[in-house]
Amino acid sequence: MLSALRDISRKVWRRLHPTGPRSTVLRQCDWRFLLPTPPGGMFEHMVLLGAPEGLAEAIVRAEIARRVSEQVPRDRCADALIILHRSNAAVTSCAGCLRPEGVVYWEIDRRRPLRALASVGWGFRALRSAGLSPTSAYWVRPGFRNAQVYLPLGDDSVLRWYLRNLYTATTLGGRCLEILLRLSSALGARLRESLIPAFALTAAYRAEKKAPSILGHSDLRRDLWRSVRR
Numbered sequence: 001m002l003s004a005l006r007d008i009s010r011k012v013w014r015r016l017h018p019t020g021p022r023s024t025v026l027r028q029c030d031w032r033f034l035l036p037t038p039p040g041g042m043f044e045h046m047v048l049l050g051a052p053e054g055l056a057e058a059i060v061r062a063e064i065a066r067r068v069s070e071q072v073p074r075d076r077c078a079d080a081l082i083i084l085h086r087s088n089a090a091v092t093s094c095a096g097c098l099r100p101e102g103v104v105y106w107e108i109d110r111r112r113p114l115r116a117l118a119s120v121g122w123g124f125r126a127l128r129s130a131g132l133s134p135t136s137a138y139w140v141r142p143g144f145r146n147a148q149v150y151l152p153l154g155d156d157s158v159l160r161w162y163l164r165n166l167y168t169a170t171t172l173g174g175r176c177l178e179i180l181l182r183l184s185s186a187l188g189a190r191l192r193e194s195l196i197p198a199f200a201l202t203a204a205y206r207a208e209k210k211a212p213s214i215l216g217h218s219d220l221r222r223d224l225w226r227s228v229r230r
Contacts, residue, residue, distance in 0.1 A: 050087025
């Protein structure tokens with residue numbers, strides 16, 4: 001009896017704490033939770049730019065998308081456009097591959113020379129110039145290579161709560177950033193957004209704003225917020 005319980009416990013642990021290549025790939029693709037859930041739970045054709053070697057194939061194996069292209073197609077055939085931080089592609093030159101209701105996830109790393117002057121406002125303007133409708137912006141912490149937090153930037157109270165309760169600065173640079181962000185909260189969103197080193201934007205092509213697959217359900221959002229605040 002005791003042996004059977006141990007076997008069950010091990011199975012439950014492995015299910016809740018997966019390891020191996022599949023789980024590693026899924027962690028690299030946590031950005032998918034920021035996008036609306038596609039019909040059937042899987043994107044039909046994803047355009048993936050700036051991805052490390054093997055990620056496109058792994059996404060197909062993980063059933064995140066049926067097909068993944070690492071080059072921008074000429075026609076409007078994609079329902080998801082993913083521009084990772086390693087890519088220098090301009091969103092205005094890529095958006096033409098999206099079919100109606102297609103979605104965009106775009107990473108911007110201001111620590112790269114070509115993105116040093118970028119901001120959330122600049123990114124939103126670029127999306128609109130490409131004929132897209134911006135939906136959300138997120139501060140990605142600690143960075144894109146090891147993303148652990150996607151903090152929404154549309155609500156000042158969320159950022160203040162995060163800095164007060166969860167933000168932990170482990171370096172001098174991180175501590176300076178925290179101080180500047182606290183000071184900038186009184187000076188406006190534009191200054192604050194210019195300080196965030198790594199952020200991601202989401203958008204849609206000629207589509208109404210949709211709730212993210214998990215985060216957008218009002219009841220769930222309220223319950224999760226209460227559980228975190230406890």
